[in-house]
Amino acid sequence: MLKDKLEEIKLLMQYAVPKTRLQQATELLLRYKNDAIGLNLFHAFYSFLPEAEDDLILSLSLLDRRQGIFLIRASTILGNYIYLVNREKAEFFGPDTQKKWDRILLKFFGYSDSKSLNKRLAVPALFDEYKPSYQDENLCPVCHAADGEHHTFGCPTEICPWCGGQLTNCNCRFNQLGRDQIKTDSQINLFRKKLAKKGRIPFDSTKHRLSFPAMEEKKGTKG
Ligand SMILES: [Zn+2]
Numbered sequence: 001m002l003k004d005k006l007e008e009i010k011l012l013m014q015y016a017v018p019k020t021r022l023q024q025a026t027e028l029l030l031r032y033k034n035d036a037i038g039l040n041l042f043h044a045f046y047s048f049l050p051e052a053e054d055d056l057i058l059s060l061s062l063l064d065r066r067q068g069i070f071l072i073r074a075s076t077i078l079g080n081y082i083y084l085v086n087r088e089k090a091e092f093f094g095p096d097t098q099k100k101w102d103r104i105l106l107k108f109f110g111y112s113d114s115k116s117l118n119k120r121l122a123v124p125a126l127f128d129e130y131k132p133s134y135q136d137e138n139l140c141p142v143c144h145a146a147d148g149e150h151h152t153f154g155c156p157t158e159i160c161p162w163c164g165g166q167l168t169n170c171n172c173r174f175n176q177l178g179r180d181q182i183k184t185d186s187q188i189n190l191f192r193k194k195l196a197k198k199g200r201i202p203f204d205s206t207k208h209r210l211s212f213p214a215m216e217e218k219k220g221t222k223g
């Protein structure tokens, strides 16, 4: 699936990027070829160029990250643009010179008001480069929850608080609800309530690495 997305982006770039700079744009893209977050952002940008003129992404900076949702600044020839990205999609939030920001966005990342985000945006020297998230050992490789954060509900790496197995795979959800199948939203919601009451097990990068030897192997072969 990431491969398909990559090919789609390359196609979009043919129309969006000035010919002389296509190679430069592609080199950056390829750094993120295995990263759903990065690819979603590239896809959003090259599908809908903010200035509706030829442009290319020069770099990505990470502004904030919470619960698998990333606030990223894409720096391009024509400007700097803010995107909200998760592993499903990227959403364009405007140029970094914008005065007013979405309230829900501000609240989610803990900014008291638009001014406080603008203050942060005014000092790009302090931004970290956005690195492909799958390479970050401190993040859940599937849903990108950070240490101590809860996984996105349904993440296959979440550990079951009842049996210690894989929550999406063990039988505890059926046992807890006393049924063989879970079909409706209200059943899922009831299970979520029971799960919250029992206490969800947050992502823990140290334990996680130990319990997923297959991923360790993969990393090893990459060298
Ligand atoms: Zn997860």
Ligand SMILES: [Zn+2]
Pocket (backbone or CB within 6 Å): 160, 161, 162, 163, 164, 165, 166, 167, 170, 171, 172, 173
């Ligand atoms: Zn279980």
